Amino acid sequence: MRPLESFNGFIGQTKAVESIMIELCGSAKAGKVPEGFLLTGNPGLGKTEMAKAIAIQNKTAFHTVRFVTRTEIAKVLSKVEKGDIVFVDEGHRVRHEFYELLFPCIERKGLTLSDILGKEKEIEGIDSKKQIQDFIFIIATDQPGSLPNALKTRLKDHILDFYSERELRTIISNWFDSENKKVPMDESGMPKKEALVEFTPHVLTVIARTGKGNPRQALRHAKTVRHAALAAGMNSINAPFCKSCLKKNDISKNRP
Numbered sequence: 001m002r003p004l005e006s007f008n009g010f011i012g013q014t015k016a017v018e019s020i021m022i023e024l025c026g027s028a029k030a031g032k033v034p035e036g037f038l039l040t041g042n043p044g045l046g047k048t049e050m051a052k053a054i055a056i057q058n059k060t061a062f063h064t065v066r067f068v069t070r071t072e073i074a075k076v077l078s079k080v081e082k083g084d085i086v087f088v089d090e091g092h093r094v095r096h097e098f099y100e101l102l103f104p105c106i107e108r109k110g111l112t113l114s115d116i117l118g119k120e121k122e123i124e125g126i127d128s129k130k131q132i133q134d135f136i137f138i139i140a141t142d143q144p145g146s147l148p149n150a151l152k153t154r155l156k157d158h159i160l161d162f163y164s165e166r167e168l169r170t171i172i173s174n175w176f177d178s179e180n181k182k183v184p185m186d187e188s189g190m191p192k193k194e195a196l197v198e199f200t201p202h203v204l205t206v207i208a209r210t211g212k213g214n215p216r217q218a219l220r221h222a223k224t225v226r227h228a229a230l231a232a233g234m235n236s237i238n239a240p241f242c243k244s245c246l247k248k249n250d251i252s253k254n255r256p
Contacts, residue, residue, distance in 0.1 A: 007057030010050065011174075012167040012215075016158040017050075023156065024058060033083050035106050036137030038091075038152060040144045041160030044216030047140035048089060050160070054138065055085040062087060063135075067094040071123055073101065074116045078126050082133045091139035092146035099151050105132055106154050162213025169204040171215050172222045179226065197229050202239040210251050224249055 007024075010017055020037060027034045037054070039047040055062040060083045065076045067088060080086060088094060104111050114128040139155065141147060163171070176199055183195040207225065211218025228245040229237050246252060 007053045010046075010053045011170050012163045013046065013050065013160055016160060019156075019158065020050075020054060021057070024054070033134040034136050034156075035108075036139070036155045038144065038147075038155040038157045039138065039140045039160060040157060041142065042162075042214065043142055044214045045160040045162070046215060047160060048087070051085060051087045051138045051140060054136065058083055058085070058136070060084045060136075064089065067098045070098075070101070070117055073098065074113045074123065074126055074128075077105075077116060077132050077135075078113055078130060080133050080135045082135075084133070084135050086135045086137050088137075088139045091141040092143040096148045099148055102137065103150065103154065105135070106137055108134060163211075163215055164213075165205070165208045168208035168211050168213070168215060168218045172204050172207050172218055175219055175222055176226070193235065194233070195230065196235055197226050197237060198235060199237040199242075200239060203237050203242045206239055206242045206246070210246060221246060221251055224251070 007017065007021060016039075023034050023037075037051075039050055041047060052062055061079075061081065062085045063076050063080060064087050065073055067073060076086065101116055104115070111132045112128065113126055113130050113132065116132070117123060117126070117128055137155065139147070139151070144152065144157070176197065180191070180196050183191040186192050203225070207222050208218055210221045225237060225242050225245050229235075229241065232241075234241065
């Protein structure tokens, strides 16, 4: 949703960002790895992006696990190094028995991969005797009530809020800039002018208000407007064109 070089570059969610930063910094100074975080909030508020930002800040790898079988979990954990992120999206869809497998990991009790594999201890490419390294377990969900209580008491909960208009303006502006940087070069080594799209400040406000506090929704509308401008051969988007485009696509600040 928004390219990042550090967690400090995350736009919005100030309370959650500050709290997580304190946890990361404090744990690092103590030579420990945080158990993990539970990121809750409506779809489109940046839960996955925040998890990736934590990996960037921690300078560690980011692993996604779907929790379908013990073997899949073991394959992911076999690649995990100390401090890496193990991320589960839509955590409410995971069967509780898989979470129970990892409780000892969260509590730093020193599991090996054989503890995860159970009866399937001989899997090609997996050393079942390998000890699972301490990792940061992050779960994203918009239905925290469906998670087992034993899990919720083990992870620090961070609730993501809707974004302000100012924050959405910044996110949309950054997205437009990043899209322009992707424009292919012409024979002279300069960006192709017909693929560059600029915008007036008022355009950001118009699009931000249609987002209704949701970055994913706002960026979807920004993409609609940008593509319409390219199709029309326009290199600059003004407010009247933006409003007309949104209206044609049945998008307004009063509708999702």
